Amino acid sequence: MPEITIWNLILLAEIGFGFILLLFLLKVSTKLNWYLPLAIYVLLVMIDCYAEFLLQTGYIVNTPHFLYVNEPLNILVGPMIYLYARSQEFQRFKLVKTDILLIAPFITSLLVYLPTYAMSAADKIIEFQEFGELESDVENFVWEWIFLVSINITFFSAALQRFKNYNEKIKALYSNINKRDLHLTQILIRLCIAIYSLELFSVFLTYYELPFNTELYNIYDIFQLIVLVLIGYDALTTYKHSATIKQEWQKIHLEDGQNITEPLKYATSTLTRKQSAKLKEKIEEYMDEHEPYLQSQIRIKDLADLTGISSHQISQVINESFNQNFYEFINTYRVKKAIELIQDPKNSSLTFSAIGFEAGFNSKTTFYEAFKKTTGTTPAQYKSKSKISNS
Structure with a gap:
């Protein structure tokens, strides 16, 4: 045996x-x-x-x-x-x-x-x-x-x-x-x-x-x-x-008549530069006025429904006008919001994690990575620099 x-x-x-x-x-x-x-x-x-x-x-x-x-x-x-x-x-x-x-x-x-x-x-x-x-x-x-x-x-x-x-x-x-x-x-x-x-x-x-x-x-x-x-x-x-x-x-x-097995492309898009500029302005206005990025789970489909612009056109405008994808585009706005919260004395008692969640992030790690990528510093370093410059 x-x-x-x-x-x-x-x-x-x-x-x-x-x-x-x-x-x-x-x-x-x-x-x-x-x-x-x-x-x-x-x-x-x-x-x-x-x-x-x-x-x-x-x-x-x-x-x-x-x-x-x-x-x-x-x-x-x-x-x-x-x-x-x-x-x-x-x-x-x-x-x-x-x-x-x-x-x-x-x-x-x-x-x-x-x-x-x-x-x-x-x-x-x-x-x-x-x-x-x-x-x-x-x-x-x-x-x-x-x-x-x-x-x-x-x-x-x-x-x-x-x-x-x-x-x-x-x-x-x-x-x-x-x-x-x-x-x-x-x-x-x-x-x-x-x-x-x-x-x-x-x-x-x-x-x-x-x-x-x-x-x-x-x-x-x-x-x-x-x-x-x-x-x-x-x-x-x-x-x-x-x-x-x-x-x-x-x-x-x-929406663009393409097959799902192909990468997303914009070469066949009928969107003109003038139309793209108008859509860019409309998207920016909506982002500034309504702050949809504060929704932690917002998708490109949700933004399309809110603005009345197709998902594909939003993707194309973000990619070509901002040189970003949707993930980076939304997180850029979230970082700006986080900076506002950090600079506001009323939020001095909030932790950086809490500020990240308030800005729309649903992960501390994602918040820190996006913040450093945008500003070149961590939230703590940014806050310290802000205090020095204001003193």
């Missing part, structure tokens, strides 16, 4: 939690299909964990045809995360012809392992008994490991760029982007890059027979479990915002 260790139990925990997470993501995908690549990612992790469990416990001799099945599949992890990021950027999951290139590394890896898959069950058991240890596995497949890690890190990096594009879209819609900017998701991808870098380092230690290689692999499994838990939390807390974001972003595109 093979010995069950704490590390085997961690693998079983990953499989169990991954199964629950997979069911949740598949359910979400029926309404928001851009979560489908993330569901496939979780499935790939489960398969890898199961394969590792079989190898570590020796149960692979009972299911020899599972030997190395996970290896080519592991190379799909990066592409799935990339597809998820791209789907979030456009708020829909859609494959295009060039996506065939995403599975080219997988096909290459599959061809490498094909001779092993063609072996009989008895030969696979012998293969495991002779090369089933970590050291021999790395020695025989070191270039495949390096290829796997390099490909996945490349796709993770490309996914981060997609999320950067997504963040720009969010800032064109909302004045506060907390819980909508998928900040945790981007942290998770960076964590994945760190994990795969750790795996590459472990391969290096194992190949050159240096110490601590096994310990690093165990740490890798722990981090992978943490990633699964955080993915579940992230998906649970952010997917409800995605539906709203999709509707509002699509509305802006449809």
